[in-house]
Amino acid sequence: MRILGKALLKIGQVAEATGLSKRTIDYYTSLGLLTTERTASGYRLYTEDVIQHIQKIEYLKTQRLSLQEILTFFTEREVKTGDAIYQEVQQLQETVNGLEQRLMESTDYEKQEIRLELSRRLTLIASLIAQL
Structure with a gap:
């Protein structure tokens, strides 16, 4: 069909x-x-x-996003324009920069959590860039 x-x-x-x-x-x-x-x-x-x-x-x-996070990711991206996506990438990059700074100042336990969050944010950035 x-x-x-x-x-x-x-x-x-x-x-x-x-x-x-x-x-x-x-x-x-x-x-x-x-x-x-x-x-x-x-x-x-x-x-x-x-x-x-x-x-x-x-x-x-595989990037450790939950199914609910994935659903949110897809539904929010459907209505965004290229400019909105670009702005979101900029905001995510600022968050990544802050996480990288925290990573240098954190304990070993905190580093694991920060690395996981960095991985999630970088995955979102890559996905957003692919949509441009």
């Missing part, structure tokens, strides 16, 4: 293409991370770009 020039995939096809289980895809859909169309007979159909979207989700998970 095709809709507006895009192929529509059944959940099994998406699972096979991404290596995720149908249950995980269902869960992502129930959280609002993925969108689906329903046929008259109740089948869920996903557009072919869902595969790249799932790859982004899985990458952000």
